[in-house]
Amino acid sequence: MTSVSKTNDNGQPAVKAEPKNRIAEVEKTDPFDNLDSLRLSQDYAAQAPVKKVLTTVPCRKPNRHEFVRVRAGEDWRFETTAFEDKVNRETYLVSPELRAELFDETFNVCLFVTTNRQKDIFLWPVRLPGHDGKSNNWNDSAVAAAQLATTRWVRVASNMGAGLYDTFESVADIDEPLWPEYSLQEILKLSFRTRFIQDVDHPVMRALRGEV
Numbered sequence: 001m002t003s004v005s006k007t008n009d010n011g012q013p014a015v016k017a018e019p020k021n022r023i024a025e026v027e028k029t030d031p032f033d034n035l036d037s038l039r040l041s042q043d044y045a046a047q048a049p050v051k052k053v054l055t056t057v058p059c060r061k062p063n064r065h066e067f068v069r070v071r072a073g074e075d076w077r078f079e080t081t082a083f084e085d086k087v088n089r090e091t092y093l094v095s096p097e098l099r100a101e102l103f104d105e106t107f108n109v110c111l112f113v114t115t116n117r118q119k120d121i122f123l124w125p126v127r128l129p130g131h132d133g134k135s136n137n138w139n140d141s142a143v144a145a146a147q148l149a150t151t152r153w154v155r156v157a158s159n160m161g162a163g164l165y166d167t168f169e170s171v172a173d174i175d176e177p178l179w180p181e182y183s184l185q186e187i188l189k190l191s192f193r194t195r196f197i198q199d200v201d202h203p204v205m206r207a208l209r210g211e212v
Contacts, residue, residue, distance in 0.1 A: 057191040058122040059091045064157040069177045071113040072150040078111045095198035137164040
């Protein structure tokens, strides 16, 4: 709709333009009339516009307050030789060529692909029997906990008096874990790409010789 003023400079009726910022009224519907349009889909995770990308994978024990699951199957665990930097609390993998030289400083370990309820992926290092074939209650109870975690959500706590790990199973109905689409090889690389001892000039080797 337009309005007309009296005259313009030429004596003709002048047309007055509508304001440019005027917005046409649009009839709005009540969003609560159709609740199905607001309802969360059962496959909402698959519909998410983004997915979590792993950039690093910690190697650590579960803390005493978190419930965890271990990915089942031999393809998701890795037995190897490791070195623990007790000062910086870092675990390193050791090249086979250096295992003899570091024999007294290394230990056999099984790395389990593990997740918690926050969907954080990490490698759970569980010590295996030592180089002499002997084990202890700490190692045996950790292995038992990791095996149970392949089918149950569990948390693990140190029992200093008994000299072992206590395992607690969740009584809640927790959903099965959603595992990321990464191979064991990719997970190991993300975890140890900067913590792999493969030559005698590695900082760990130099530190053990007292050079740094």
